[in-house]
Amino acid sequence: MSDDATAAPVVPIVRAEGLTKTHHGEGTPVPAVRGVDLSVQPGEFVAVTGPSGAGKSTLLHLIGGLQRPDDGKLWLDGERVDAYREARWAVLRRRSIGVVFQFFNLVSNLTVADNVELPALLAGASPKAARDSRAELLAELGLEGRERSMPGELSGGEQQRVALARALVNHPALLLADEPAGSLDSKGTREVLRLLTRFHQRGQTIIMVTHDARMASAADRVISFFDGRIADDAQLGGGRPGPAGGVSGVLELKE
Amino acid sequence: MRLALLALLTRSPAHGYELKQDLEKLLGAAYPQPNVGQIYVTLGRLEKSGLIEGEDVEQSGRPNKRTYKLTAAGREAVLAWFEDTAEEPRVRDEFFMKLALAPQSGLADPIALINKQRRQYLNTMRDLSKLAAAEDRDNKISQLLIEGAMLHLQADLDWLERCQEELE
Numbered sequence: 001m002s003d004d005a006t007a008a009p010v011v012p013i014v015r016a017e018g019l020t021k022t023h024h025g026e027g028t029p030v031p032a033v034r035g036v037d038l039s040v041q042p043g044e045f046v047a048v049t050g051p052s053g054a055g056k057s058t059l060l061h062l063i064g065g066l067q068r069p070d071d072g073k074l075w076l077d078g079e080r081v082d083a084y085r086e087a088r089w090a091v092l093r094r095r096s097i098g099v100v101f102q103f104f105n106l107v108s109n110l111t112v113a114d115n116v117e118l119p120a121l122l123a124g125a126s127p128k129a130a131r132d133s134r135a136e137l138l139a140e141l142g143l144e145g146r147e148r149s150m151p152g153e154l155s156g157g158e159q160q161r162v163a164l165a166r167a168l169v170n171h172p173a174l175l176l177a178d179e180p181a182g183s184l185d186s187k188g189t190r191e192v193l194r195l196l197t198r199f200h201q202r203g204q205t206i207i208m209v210t211h212d213a214r215m216a217s218a219a220d221r222v223i224s225f226f227d228g229r230i231a232d233d234a235q236l237g238g239g240r241p242g243p244a245g246g247v248s249g250v251l252e253l254k255e
Numbered sequence: 256m257r258l259a260l261l262a263l264l265t266r267s268p269a270h271g272y273e274l275k276q277d278l279e280k281l282l283g284a285a286y287p288q289p290n291v292g293q294i295y296v297t298l299g300r301l302e303k304s305g306l307i308e309g310e311d312v313e314q315s316g317r318p319n320k321r322t323y324k325l326t327a328a329g330r331e332a333v334l335a336w337f338e339d340t341a342e343e344p345r346v347r348d349e350f351f352m353k354l355a356l357a358p359q360s361g362l363a364d365p366i367a368l369i370n371k372q373r374r375q376y377l378n379t380m381r382d383l384s385k386l387a388a389a390e391d392r393d394n395k396i397s398q399l400l401i402e403g404a405m406l407h408l409q410a411d412l413d414w415l416e417r418c419q420e421e422l423e
Contacts, residue, residue, distance in 0.1 A: 050416070051416050051420055212409075213376070213377065213380055213408070213409050213412040213413075214380060214384065214405055214409060216377065216380075217377050217378075217380035217381040217384055218381070218384060222377055224370070224373060224419075226419055226420065226423055227423065231366070231370065231419065231423070232370040232373065232374070234370075234373070234374045234377065236374075236377055236378055236381050237378070237381060250285035250286075250383070250386075250400055250401060250403075250404040251282060251285055251286055251287065251400055251404075
């Protein structure tokens with residue numbers, strides 16, 4: 001955000017108009033995303049929640065170019081991208097969009113270090129720069145000493161942290177997270193949430209799909225997605241008086 | 256609070272202020288700050304019903320302090336308390352009544368009610384996360400209490416989602 005009141009309005013990092021996607025599998029076509037309008041500002045942490053099958057992951061995939069819309073318009077950082085072909089999307093994802101998935105999707109026969117450095121090298125970083133970025137991120141994520149491990153040797157929580165490092169190594173303007181704690185235990189979940197919150201506090205824009213209300217409540221905006229549509233779009237925190245005496249008083253004792 | 260105080264007194268005799276501090280330390284930030292007056296009133300009632308016995312202890316230069324110890328009947332009451340299972344929590348019936356009656360009255364839209372309620376729960380969830388983060392990591396009892404509140408809220412949110420799926 002700019003302090004200069006005369007500056008041009010901030011360009012949304014994501015803007016969608018009438019975004020539509022229908023899945024054509026076996027049987028009847030299933031509408032997954034039905035005419036979604038959405039705008040996300042730089043620095044926002046947005047959670048998208050809703051029941052499974054509501055289309056929330058499809059929405060995220062459309063925003064990241066992992067699937068193409070049937071209809072509608074999409075702008076990323078002011079640039080119209082819905083008609084991009086795969087090659088241009090690949091470049092965009094390498095430079096501007098980081099993605100983490102529920103099942104990590106690390107390359108199983110590459111070391112932790114190589115998994116993180118690969119996208120940096122693909123984006124044109126020198127081997128030394130890639131190594132430096134990798135070392136910095138792994139330290140930040142508490143994974144020093146794990147550089148030479150293979151993904152299969154790590155716990156789920158550690159693998160997701162490697163995936164997070166890989167997603168962030170090119171300093172993408174936008175981080176997309178699809179159920180990032182969906183396959184983790186509660187300790188791993190807390191860890192991922194803590195890290196996402198930390199990166200968000202430093203200005204990282206994040207869109208996260210989750211069915212977990214605890215995860216969602218870490219975001220500062222929660223979109224409820226039902227049946228392919230936005231049912232509610234709520235700003236959390238700010239401006240709420242809150243219950244008297246805060247939330248302490250969780251426990252009610254009789255008498 | 257009656258039984259909480261009795262249970263604390265199974266360890267050793269104590270006075271009202273000590274009991275207040277012990278409860279606070281045990282349960283942490285999630286515990287509604289007990290009013291010391293309330294504790295004294297409760298102790299008075301427990302004494303009247305024969306579950307504890309008070310004894311004044313002289314203090315030099317300060318008013319006497321009344322120390323309480325558990326009686327045999329008090330001990331029985333604590334044992335019976337542990338013996339009983341607690342009642343399960345109830346569904347948020349007031350919200351559900353609103354939801355059930357909104358279409359009847361024509362004065363509110365059920366989906367709007369659900370959305371409003373969800374915002375409130377999500378904000379409370381956020382507050383609870385902050386409380387958990389601010390609270391001493393090593394106070395397991397307090398952390399578990401907050402986690403319990405979050406899991407209940409999670410269930411309420413899941414239930415709202417079910418209501419929305421059915422009613423939309």
